[in-house]
Amino acid sequence: MMENLYLNIYPELVYYPIVDFNYLTGECVISGESYMEETYKFYLPVINWLKTYIAEKKPVVFTVKLTYFNTSSSRMILEILLILKQYQSEGGEVKVVWFYKSNDPDMLMDIESFIKETGLAIEAVKVDKM
């Protein structure tokens, strides 16, 4: 059986997000901020875990609670979303939920851009606090 993926490598460094992917429930949450220097190095195990997980044809709920991500990270998030879109088009059960602060219209702009780019029905959830 696959193990859960939990990454909180440098809790003192805010530019690394917390990744909490649960094998049993299929709930995959990424939260915090993301703008580290070696973006690909950080996200590679995340992408690999997801690919291995969906190979088992299990449902996925991908939840994003990021308050900021830089352009390099946005490329990695796009990759994750494209993987999920492909999985969905092959019959996989996929739900994507993206939380954003009510006073952060730029984050909603980014979410809408990802919806347009991927064709995924991302549920944007407005909250007062993250």
Next chain:
Amino acid sequence: MSKEQKDKRFYLSFEGPFNMRIISSSGRYFIENLSDAYETRISLYRVFIEICQNVALYSAERFRQSNNNTLGIGRFVVEEKEDGYVCSTSNAIQPEHREKLCKYCENLNKSNADELINLKSTLRHQSSLVATGAHIGLISIKLYSKNQLKYDFLKSSDDDISFNISAFISKS
């Protein structure tokens, strides 16, 4: 003169290698300590991180760290004005990059928000997972600041040119 009148406006500058810890801790200060509305602070934070990463990635002047990675060397200034914040960086570029960079910034300034979002999406799709540069950050700076980019190029030495860019973040 009241205490408020004597209070100086915010000013922060740094010159040296653009290490992520330095960039991040400076940026967090804006989020955690400025008294402006969240919309202003988060915009300033995002613009600041993107504009600084531009220096870290593309400055022609490099600092080699103990882990053998190199960091771009440059300068940032964040200065409060009455109606907003000016976020500026300066870094060396190679002379042959000047024209391309100048045209790119010109195009960004001519583009509206929808055009910028589309350009960002296109370049993001085209970029590889490993090398995710392509100056997409400059598009984000323009989008998050919602104001024209100001930039110029100054000759700094026989080999390099100094690229100076600034974004203005209006107070909400």
